[in-house]
Amino acid sequence: MMKPKREIVSRRNRPAKEPLSHELIVKTAYELLKQEGTSGMSMRKVAKHLDTGPSSLYVYVKNLQELSSYVLDLGLGELNLPELRDDDWKDQLFQALHAYAELLIEQPGLAELSLQTIPIGNHAFRLNEYLLTVLQKGGITSTAAAWGTDLLLLYVSSIALEKAKRASELMETAQGYYNEADPVRFPLMNRLKTDFFSGDTASKERFFWAIEVILQGILHKQLGDNGK
Template sequence: MSPTPQERRAARHQLGTGSGTPAARRGPSGGRKRPITVDAIIDTAFGIVEREGYEALTMRRVATALETGPSSLYAHVVNKEDLDELLIGRLCTGIELPEPDPDRWREQITGVLGRLRDRYLRYPGISRAAFAAAPSNLDTLRVSEGMLALLLAGGVAPQAAAWAMDSLMLYVNAYCLEVSLAESRLGRGDGGWVVSRDELLRRFAALPDTFPATKRHAAELTAGTVHDRFDFTIGLMLDGLATG
């Protein structure tokens, strides 16, 4: 008897993501179509997200792109949540983790977070797949393990390191989602919600005098790129960690 999707998922957690047994194609064009495997499903899902955004990703949409029915996907992937976990795991496979250096731990963990950010931003909205998900994929856990080791090497107490790792990942996810939403609105020509720095300065200058701090410090409020703010926030969070 073939393993169930749930059994396949459990095996992936023990052995890493494999391509799985290809599902047979039926019909006159079956031999010319790409076999249905876990890797084929992941690749197709990423293509959809890259072209159309995460909101467009559904099991039915993936099945259509693979010229099959949703039931063929469920032979390999349990459900949409399982697919989300596979996508985040695939992104994490490309994250380089340095050997922890107590003298450079801040630089090292900032680099890991920056690499994760850049991979998320390639696929608009993909960080939504990481929200409210208990880490169980081995590729995702590898990154968590590496980050925890860096924090501990820096002298951060174990409990603080554990919660800091969770907070840092949450910030990366939220940052990438916000950037993706802004770019999506710009792509739709929705300029009323995403405006330039010059326009923000004009709006702040036009505020009534009941907003004295905002008017006085408009330049500071609008300064820097989004990545400048990313680096600042990561630094701020790391500054708050007491080290031994």
């Protein structure tokens, strides 16, 4: 029986690989993040996707932490911030933070990164500058503005990751456990069990309530500090 002839493919006929670069590495890691989450953008997996060895990546990024920062910043390039206006600084703050939350909810991998690393680049700086500008319009300046921006972003990242990870079925299961909790041992929780899961999602009532609480705390603390 004659063996079938094996077709030999010359390396010269293969499509040329795109030269390795910082931009290509970050873009590849970002695509893997969107597909597989943070576990998909290890140095080993990024290198494999680029058909190279992990050691080659370290020429362009120091480590996974730095790569994660660049990837997060690339993702923030998709954030659409409302135009800055002279009126209603608080509404502009709410809308900007909600846009940030929506982006993170759509891409859970970005939400994870936002809690694990600090973004490096102009897209992250643009978001920080926007929030600082709006807070300044509201009379929040200096250290309070810097710390307040960090606190607001931390809250949004946390709530976005929670929403992205929680399926509606899981929420229903959790609510069932709350309803079945012993009212004698947990009287306060029993009385407020409905409130734990309340909040009009469509109007973003609970989200904006939390932002307002944080803002009032910042304003109150700054007023107290200025009165010293």
